[in-house]
Amino acid sequence: MARRKIIAGNWKMNKTPSEAVALVEELKPLVANDDVDVVFCVPAIDIIPVVEACKGTNIQVGAENMYFEESGAYTGEIAPAMLTDAGVSYVVLGHSERREYFAETSETVNKKMLKAFEHGITPIMCCGETLEQREQGVTMDFIRQQVKVGFLGVTADQAKTAVIAYEPIWAIGTGKTATTEQAQEVCAGIRSCIAEIYDEATAEAVRIQYGGSVNAATAPELFAQADIDGGLVGGASLKADFGKIVNYK
């Protein structure tokens, strides 16, 4: 069975609540494509107004992070039940910016993965190498480690519903998209890694996105690759361009 493409915007730390609603209103008609899953991953404070603004559309709302405890004395954190109650169905976990600036590790990502599944939230788990790692030839070793630790304790049935975003760090926000061949090669490697951990059926089901300077010009060729099931889009998700990316065909 063909995997359904999933095209998600990661707004990062952009847009106030009122700006967020205005952006949704602008993008709504442009991203109306029922052939793909469309997700807007937005800052926590924007979630409630964005869910409201997306009612009756094909847009699903995601969070950009989540904590792995149910509730309690964790000042500043957001619990999984808060997200589901607000209408969130996806959560970005382990983005390289969180790993770099907020001490996120594959171990904490793994705890969050398990919690997300427990609450019926689909994780979009990010992985990706630095330029140095690519030049050292350890890209796939590094990513396999991120994936293996991230999926520890995740069942095959859960893994089948997961989304993995391959985002080479050197391609994020740099305007330097990975070549189609580079992106396809790593996404295929991630799929093989899932097959090793679980089985072929799980590997065939899991959806793998490419992220890193995706734009309207690069999306069609990237998304046509056998192992690339859509994209996680940063900068271009805040513009009308996102409509073109969603309608890449």
Ligand code: 13P
């Ligand atoms: P850009 O599309 O701005 O390079 O960001 C990619 C990204 O980090 C998405 O999560």
